[in-house]
Amino acid sequence: MPELPEVETTRRGLAPHLTGRRIAGFAVHDRRLRWPIARALPGQLAGQRINAVERRAKYLLLRLDHGTLILHLGMSGSLRVLDAGTPRLKHDHYDLVLEGKRTLRFNDPRRFGCCLYTTAPPERHRLLRRLAPEPFDPAFGGAYLQRIARRRKVAIKLLIMNGQLVTGVGNIYASEALFHAQVRPRRAARSLSGAECAALARAIRKVLRASIRSGGTTLRDYTNAEGSPGYFRQRLYVYERAGQPCRRCHTPIRQFTQGQRSTYWCPTCQH
DNA sequence: ATGGGCACCTGGCTGC
DNA sequence: TGCAGCCAGGTGCCCA
Numbered sequence: 534m535p536e537l538p539e540v541e542t543t544r545r546g547l548a549p550h551l552t553g554r555r556i557a558g559f560a561v562h563d564r565r566l567r568w569p570i571a572r573a574l575p576g577q578l579a580g581q582r583i584n585a586v587e588r589r590a591k592y593l594l595l596r597l598d599h600g601t602l603i604l605h606l607g608m609s610g611s612l613r614v615l616d617a618g619t620p621r622l623k624h625d626h627y628d629l630v631l632e633g634k635r636t637l638r639f640n641d642p643r644r645f646g647c648c649l650y651t652t653a654p655p656e657r658h659r660l661l662r663r664l665a666p667e668p669f670d671p672a673f674g675g676a677y678l679q680r681i682a683r684r685r686k687v688a689i690k691l692l693i694m695n696g697q698l699v700t701g702v703g704n705i706y707a708s709e710a711l712f713h714a715q716v717r718p719r720r721a722a723r724s725l726s727g728a729e730c731a732a733l734a735r736a737i738r739k740v741l742r743a744s745i746r747s748g749g750t751t752l753r754d755y756t757n758a759e760g761s762p763g764y765f766r767q768r769l770y771v772y773e774r775a776g777q778p779c780r781r782c783h784t785p786i787r788q789f790t791q792g793q794r795s796t797y798w799c800p801t802c803q804h
Numbered sequence: 805a806t807g808g809g810c811a812c813c814t815g816g817c818t819g820c
Numbered sequence: 821t822g823c824a825g826c827c828a829g830g831t832g833c834c835c836a
Contacts, residue, residue, distance in 0.1 A: 535829060567812070567832085591830075608830055609814075624814080643813045645830060660832085687807065696831070703829055752829060753816085772829095793809075795827085 535606045537668070537701025538744035539755050539763065540591045543612055546758030548586040550614040550635065551595065555582045558630040566626060567607065567647045574650055578602070578629070589655070590664050590700040600652040602629075603660065607645025613638055614758050642754075665700045668737050673699075675731030682722035682730060689725060690718035691792050693737065702737060705750055705772045708797045710736040712771045717803045718796045743768065771797035 535543070559578045564570040578597070585596040593612075595602040606612070617628075617636045627648060629637040639648065651658050666672040681698050682689070693699045694707050702710065711718050713736035716729055725733070744750060749763030752773070756762055770780050774797060775788035784801040 539829075565813095567830095605830080607813090608828070641813095642815065643828090643830095645813070685806075691807090694830095705829060750829075755829070794830095 535591060535610070535749070535755060536703035536706055537588075537591060537741055538706070538765065539749035539757075540588055540593060540606060540701075541745050542749040542757050542763060543606070544586055544588045544593055547593075547612060547614065547637070550758070551583045551586050551631070551637065553582065553584070555632040556580065556597070556629060557632045558628075560628040560630060561626070562621060562628070563624070563626045566641065566644050567605070568649065570627060570648050571650065574648075577650055589661055590667070590696055591703075592661065594655055600650055601655040603647070603649045603651060603655060603658060604639070605645075605647045607641055607643060607647070609643040609754060610639060610641035610646035611754070611756055612758060613640075613756070613760055663697050665696060665698050667700055668702070668741055673734065673738075675727065675734045678734045679725070679727050679730040682725055685722040687722055688718060688791060689716060689720045689722045689733070690796055692722040693733070694792075694794075699737070701741060704794045705752075705769070706737070706740050706744065708772050709740045709770060712736075712797075712799060712803060713740060715803050718791060718798050771799060773797065 556578050559575040561570050581597040581599060583595050583597060587594040591605060593604040614635055615638050617630060617634050622640060624640050624642040626639045626641055655661055682692060685692060690707050690711060693702050710733060714733040716733055744765040747763055747765035748757060749755060750765040751762035771786050774786045776785050779786055779799040779802060782801045784799055786797055786799055788795055788797050
């Protein structure tokens with residue numbers, strides 16, 4: 534499910550409800566996630582204040598008094614702020630109960646999400662320490678992309694989906710960004726010119742920013758912290774549009790498989 | 805170091 | 821209706 538825009542939309546929805554609030558308790562309903570929820574967690578979290586809600590790549594970071602909660606939504610996870618008495622649903626995994634009457638509830642049918650706690654600086658955590666710069670960081674841009682692409686022969690689409698090299702771009706926005714940059718997804722990374730790298734870096738930023746403005750993309754089950762869908766789906770140019778006319782030139786959009794994921798592209802607009 | 809492929813899951817849809 | 825098969829927004833890890 535969620536790529537950077539969906540996680541950022543979730544972060545923005547959660548922040549006003551969580552920031553400055555104290556954690557009254559932590560209830561585990563189903564500890565089976567990508568890594569099982571630690572049994573010690575409720576004892577570690579109770580009484581701590583949430584000082585900030587941040588995002589790094591597709592991870593959400595809840596900064597607490599004595600540590601950081603590292604949350605990931607995986608493919609199908611969602612976080613919602615609810616009244617504490619709201620009946621639970623299938624696949625609810627935990628409640629971070631806030632002081633007052635509200636609770637942060639995590640639901641994740643496929644269980645690819647995670648909920649980890651660290652008392653060390655989170656940027657040094659093994660899941661975060663090798664992540665590439667954020668796309669909106671000044672360190673990311675055409676020159677950066679050209680440097681990492683220069684010697685690699687992987688397909689450019691797989692390169693921009695590699696979190697160690699480019700952050701926050703998942704399967705939807707990889708196809709979309711390549712369309713806007715007019716670059717074919719199968720091209721070897723090292724075959725891109727400086728101008729193409731610059732165009733691709735711009736396209737990645739543009740697509741992510743536009744999607745955040747629309748509240749992200751809801752394909753099937755993504756909802757934000759309030760339970761509302763995102764509206765960027767209407768602005769997708771190629772993703773899940775195989776056989777439909779290109780919005781720019783009317784050529785039918787094509788689909789093929791790359792790294793076990795679907796890729797969409799326009800054979801006329803992309804070179 | 806790089807690249808390729810698998811694994812981890814459930815649910816929804818399609819077609820027989 | 822039932823069931824098999826396929827697909828889905830991520831990413832860590834193992835192997836060559």
